[in-house]
Amino acid sequence: MTNPVLIEVxxxxxxxxxxxxxxAVFDADGKPVLEIGDTSKPVFPRSAVKAIQALPLVESGAAxxxxxxxxxxxxxxxxxxxxxxxxxxxxxxxxxxxxxxxALECGAHxxxxxxxxxxxxxxxxxxxxxxxxxxxxxxxxxCTCVHTGIAHSGYVRADHALQEMVxxxxxxxxxxxxxxxxRATDGCSIPTYAVPLRSFALGFAxxxxxxxxxxxxxxxxKRLLGACMAExxxxxxxxxxxxxxxxxxxxxxxxxxxxEGVHCSAIPELGLGIAIKCxxxxxxxxxxxxxxxxxxxxxxxxxxxxxxxGLANAPIESRVGxxxxxxxxxxxxx
Amino acid sequence: MTNPVLIEVxxxxxxxxxxxxxxAVFDADGKPVLEIGDTSKPVFPRSAVKAIQALPLVESGAAxxxxxxxxxxxxxxxxxxxxxxxxxxxxxxxxxxxxxxxALECGAHxxxxxxxxxxxxxxxxxxxxxxxxxxxxxxxxxCTCVHTGIAHSGYVRADHALQEMVxxxxxxxxxxxxxxxxRATDGCSIPTYAVPLRSFALGFAxxxxxxxxxxxxxxxxKRLLGACMAExxxxxxxxxxxxxxxxxxxxxxxxxxxxEGVHCSAIPELGLGIAIKCxxxxxxxxxxxxxxxxxxxxxxxxxxxxxxxGLANAPIESRVGxxxxxxxxxxxxx
Numbered sequence: 001m002t003n004p005v006l007i008e009v010x011x012x013x014x015x016x017x018x019x020x021x022x023x024a025v026f027d028a029d030g031k032p033v034l035e036i037g038d039t040s041k042p043v044f045p046r047s048a049v050k051a052i053q054a055l056p057l058v059e060s061g062a063a064x065x066x067x068x069x070x071x072x073x074x075x076x077x078x079x080x081x082x083x084x085x086x087x088x089x090x091x092x093x094x095x096x097x098x099x100x101x102x103a104l105e106c107g108a109h110x111x112x113x114x115x116x117x118x119x120x121x122x123x124x125x126x127x128x129x130x131x132x133x134x135x136x137x138x139x140x141x142x143c144t145c146v147h148t149g150i151a152h153s154g155y156v157r158a159d160h161a162l163q164e165m166v167x168x169x170x171x172x173x174x175x176x177x178x179x180x181x182x183r184a185t186d187g188c189s190i191p192t193y194a195v196p197l198r199s200f201a202l203g204f205a206x207x208x209x210x211x212x213x214x215x216x217x218x219x220x221x222k223r224l225l226g227a228c229m230a231e232x233x234x235x236x237x238x239x240x241x242x243x244x245x246x247x248x249x250x251x252x253x254x255x256x257x258x259x260e261g262v263h264c265s266a267i268p269e270l271g272l273g274i275a276i277k278c279x280x281x282x283x284x285x286x287x288x289x290x291x292x293x294x295x296x297x298x299x300x301x302x303x304x305x306x307x308x309x310g311l312a313n314a315p316i317e318s319r320v321g322x323x324x325x326x327x328x329x330x331x332x333x334x
Numbered sequence: 335m336t337n338p339v340l341i342e343v344x345x346x347x348x349x350x351x352x353x354x355x356x357x358a359v360f361d362a363d364g365k366p367v368l369e370i371g372d373t374s375k376p377v378f379p380r381s382a383v384k385a386i387q388a389l390p391l392v393e394s395g396a397a398x399x400x401x402x403x404x405x406x407x408x409x410x411x412x413x414x415x416x417x418x419x420x421x422x423x424x425x426x427x428x429x430x431x432x433x434x435x436x437a438l439e440c441g442a443h444x445x446x447x448x449x450x451x452x453x454x455x456x457x458x459x460x461x462x463x464x465x466x467x468x469x470x471x472x473x474x475x476x477c478t479c480v481h482t483g484i485a486h487s488g489y490v491r492a493d494h495a496l497q498e499m500v501x502x503x504x505x506x507x508x509x510x511x512x513x514x515x516x517r518a519t520d521g522c523s524i525p526t527y528a529v530p531l532r533s534f535a536l537g538f539a540x541x542x543x544x545x546x547x548x549x550x551x552x553x554x555x556k557r558l559l560g561a562c563m564a565e566x567x568x569x570x571x572x573x574x575x576x577x578x579x580x581x582x583x584x585x586x587x588x589x590x591x592x593x594e595g596v597h598c599s600a601i602p603e604l605g606l607g608i609a610i611k612c613x614x615x616x617x618x619x620x621x622x623x624x625x626x627x628x629x630x631x632x633x634x635x636x637x638x639x640x641x642x643x644g645l646a647n648a649p650i651e652s653r654v655g656x657x658x659x660x661x662x663x664x665x666x667x668x
Contacts, residue, residue, distance in 0.1 A: 016378050017614050044345055107652060110448070121455035121456050122458065184350075185656065192345070194345075260350055261351065280616055282616065319442065319443055324521070
């Protein structure tokens with residue numbers, strides 16, 4: 001099936017570009033609350049499932065052993081912007097396990113936050129693996145290895161004990177088999193598995209309600225989503241969509257985007273999980289789809305829904321800051 | 335109609351994202367040689383038509399008066415990367431008309447070339463309008479104003495005499511009416527008009543053959559496309575797709591991308607113009623579509639076609655440089 005156009009990008013009054021996609025909203029019992037487009041198609045979740053991938057960090061006792069609070073746990077679930085506070089916190093997480101940035105196998109890139117990038121250059125610096133947007137997740141992986149006595153070298157490989165723990169958590173929470181034939185490699189070198197989009201909606205409904213979880217997993221899920229909602233900046237960074245979504249209603253929305261137009265979120269008070277994939281991989285569209293769906297599900301709170309609709313309808317500006325266009329959700333999404 | 339998927343983005347062996355689009359290839363008599371998808375839908379050409387927008391610079395005599403050679407003319411048709419050679423050339427073009435960067439109304443942004451951006455930051459610099467990727471085009475506009483005695487202030491406005499000259503050239507070359515209801519504002523503040531995609535294919539077939547042009551326009555079109563093909567670096571910059579396309583066959587391919595997944599090109603030996611729009615606005619897809627279509631049209635030259643196919647099938651790498659995926663044109667495009 002061809003997924004519908006969910007987001008249009010206008011220049012003046014004319015639609016310049018259009019984004020198709022699929023949306024799955026499920027409750028924790030597996031009941032679909034909203035499905036748009038093909039929600040059974042396998043999708044690589046990329047960074048949108050970092051909170052599930054962080055379960056072993058808490059369940060293993062590593063988070064407690066190293067004294068991790070909300071900020072550290074949020075960073076373990078983050079695609080951060082490489083701002084100084086992110087980089088320092090990743091460094092301190094590793095230090096508590098007796099490691100430094102050289103243990104990270106995610107690769108280096110310049111901070112995605114432009115001001116942080118320019119500051120680093122002005123200071124004569126170059127980026128290292130701590131600046132990688134995934135360094136918090138990788139620091140969590142490394143801390144789990146050290147605490148549980150697993151040799152950490154090669155922790156990004158699919159056959160490493162750490163990635164087996166992560167895969168087990170992913171399978172248990174999403175209910176979808178993660179086989180080798182669904183596997184590819186993420187930008188930060190860890191495995192990513194393409195499973196039906198709806199599995200992630202169900203998975204986040206379970207994460208936010210802890211339905212069907214044992215007591216340890218239930219506690220870990222609550223701590224991780226709670227940490228992200230308490231410290232949104234450490235999940236993303238200055239000016240980022242996920243920060244705006246979570247700050248729009250503190251404690252009432254969990255939101256995490258991934259590369260290639262994937263977005264996962266959850267609404268504790270409704271017990272719902274949401275998974276979105278923009279077909280063409282555009283982040284601008286995945287984020288606008290997420291804001292629109294969250295507004296639709298939370299429409300009983302008019303003020304909040306209005307804020308979320310505002311985030312979905314972002315202006316497009318010229319280089320002198322004039323508004324020359326806008327992002328607009330379509331009727332198929334509203 | 336729904337345009338077909340023309341480009342797939344693979345992660346491992348699985349399609350992660352997909353890009354739809356339309357392709358128009360026309361000869362200068364208006365005969366369609368290849369049409370895929372809806373080529374009648376209005377599209378903003380954005381920067382892909384800068385070579386047509388530069389006709390008044392040459393036709394007015396300004397280019398000769400200021401002694402512009404291939405590099406200056408290429409830069410007038412460019413979306414450059416803000417590398418030092420681009421910035422210095424734009425400055426020198428303005429200086430020949432007695433102006434400096436303060437006359438530019440395009441706005442400032444950091445160089446799109448990452449090395450140039452970091453070097454500028456390391457040197458303690460900040461970007462100005464000369465770094466804007468459109469500064470060559472705008473310098474050409476300003477030189478045209480000064481040479482023809484038009485007050486240059488406000489030259490970006492649709493009702494300014496300079497923009498009327500540009501619009502007249504666009505209408506004459508593409509054969510499409512450019513009315514106020516089709517108008518919006520480009521990122522660099524000048525007007526852009528949404529007209530049927532096929533108009534740009536016809537326009538570039540005319541530009542490359544000069545069919546139906548008077549002698550002055552014919553000479554100007556030849557000089558501008560010739561300048562771009564002679565100096566591809568000044569049309570784009572280090573590592574850019576249009577440079578690779580034009581360097582694959584010096585003098586045999588003209589190529590110019592624009593924002594939001596638009597791409598225009600021309601093949602002198604075949605007398606063809608090509609216009610492409612990726613529906614979702616992705617540059618990576620517009621460029622891969624262009625390379626594939628050029629390979630298809632030039633398949634009689636197997637070595638060249640092979641090079642172009644290689645450009646279309648770009649690898650996707652992890653942050654440690656491992657190949658983890660690839661861009662792949664679909665059967666609908668080949």
